[in-house]
Amino acid sequence: MIILAATPIGNLGDASARLVEVLSAATVVAAEDTRVAQRLLAGLGIENRPRLIPLHEHNERERAGELVELARDTDLVVLSDAGMPTVSDPGFPLVEAAAAAGVGVTIIPGPSAVLSALAVSGLPTDRFTFEGFLPRKQGERTAALRALAAEPRTMVFFDSPNRLADSLADLAAVFGADRRAVVCRELTKLFEEVRRGTLAELAEWAAPGVRGEIVVVVAGAPARDADPEAALAQVLALVADGMRLKDAAAEVAEATGLGKRDLYQAALASRR
Template sequence: MTAAVTGTGTLVLAGTPIGEIADAPPRLAAELAAADIVAAEDTRRLRRLTQALGVQPGGRVVSYFEGNEAARTPELVEALAGGARVLLVTDAGMPSVSDPGYRLVAAAVEQDIRVTAVPGPSAVLTALALSGLPVDRFCFEGFLPRKAGERMGKLREVAAERRTLVYFEAPHRLADTLAAMAEAFGAERRAAVCRELTKTYEEVRRGPLAELAAWAAEGVRGEITVVVAGAPEVTEEIGPEELVRQVRVREEAGERRKEAIAAVAVSAGVPKREVFDAVVAAKNAEKAEKPGKPKA
C-alpha cells in the first residue's frame, strides 16, 4: 500500500436527489457548508440544489465533469493531500455510478487519502425495487453503445446472464434499445422501463421486451432506467435435434442463421458453439443422405 500522505484531507462522495428534493440525505446540507472545495458535475444545478436546501457552500465551488475530470483530478488530489475536505456531487444519484467520480476516487486511494460517502438516492436501486423482477442478484450495465452493431454485441455478451440486468438509456434511443434487447434476449423476456423516478410524472411500465419496444416506439420522455430479467434457468437438457429444429423455425420466420443460432442458445441456456455444431452436423448429415450424381 502507498505510504500515507502527511496532513491528508478527506474526499466525500455525496448522493444527491434523483428527482424529489426532499429525498436529499440529511447530512448533505452540512457537508456542503463544511467542505473546503465542492466539485460539482454542473455548477448551475448545484446552485439550484443549495437554494432548495437553504444552504450556502462554505468553500470554493469548481466544476468536475466528463470534459475536465482528467485535468482537474490532480488539482483536487493536491488539495486533498494538503488537508482539504473535498465534496464531490453529480447531477443526480451517487458519484462514480455512470457519472464522474471514479477517476478521482482511484487517484485518492492511490495516495492513501481517506474517502467516505454521504449515502443517497440511487436510480439503480430504486428501479430494481419497483421493477417487480428478482433483486437478490443483479448487475449494472450502465449505458449501452450508441451504434447498433456495438450495442447488439454487448447485449449478446450477457444474453445468458442469470442475474437481473440494469441499464440507463436516453429517451430517444429507448425504442431501438428495447427492440435490440428483444432480439438478443428473446421477445418474451420480462422487463421494466422506469421513467422519471420520484418525479411528478413517474412511470413504471412492465411487460415482455417486444411489448415494451412497441410502446416506446410511440415516443418516451424523461430519464430512463431499464431493468431486465435474467436468463431463465434451463431445467432439462435439450438435444441437438431440438436445437436444430428451433433454429430452422426461426430461419423460416425470416431470421438470419447467425441470429437464430444466438437466440436459440440463449433460450436453451447452452453455448452458441453447441447450437452451431448441431446445425452444421445436421447439414452434413443431409448432404450425406442425398444420392450422388451418376457418373458419365
C-alpha cells in the same frame, strides 16, 4: 478527505440531513455541473457559497491529481448532477487516484437510480448487474447484448429517451420477445412511471416516443437444462488451457447452474 455526496435524483425531499449539514459547511465542492450545484444549494435553502470546481467526464482525469492534493488539506465534497458520484457519473478517476495516493475517501449515502429502479421493478433483486448505458450504434449495441444473452442475474441499464425504443427492440431481438422487463421513467419526480411487460410489449409502447430520465430493468436468462457430461468436458478444457481446476469448476458452474463441488469432484475422478 474526499466526500462523495449522493444527491436527489428528482425529489429534493430525498436529500439527507447529513448532506445538508456537509454542504452548509463545505469550503470546496467539485461538481459535475456548477450551475446544477448552485441550484441544489438554493433548493435546499443553504446559504453557504463554497468554491465550486467543475469535475465532469471531459476533465476529470486531468484534474484528479490536483484535486487529490487539495483534499490532503481540506475536505472536498464531490457532487454529480443527481444520484451517486462514480456510478455512471464523474468521480471514479478521482477516487482511484485518491486510493493510490493514500488520501481518505468517505461517502454520504443516498439516492441511487440503479437501486431505486431495481427495488420497484418486481424482478429478482438477490443478484443483479449494472450495465450502464448501451452503445449508441446498433451494431455495437447488438454485440454487447449478445454477450449478456445468457446472463442469469437481473440486469439494470440506463438509457436515453431518444434511443429507448431502438434499445428495447434490440433487447427483444437478442434476449427474446417474451423476456420480462421494466422501464422506470422519471423516478421520484412528478410524472414517475413504472411500466412492466415483455420486451416486445415495452418496445411497442416506447415506439411513439418517451420523455424523461430512463432506467431499464431486464430479467436474467432462464435456467438452462445443463448436460453434466458437456459441462465436465468444458471444465477439463479450461484446465488444459492453464486454468486452475477450482476456478474452472466455478466458472462452468456459474454458466450452467450445476454444482461447483460436483463438477470439481467429477473432474478429479476423471483424472484417476
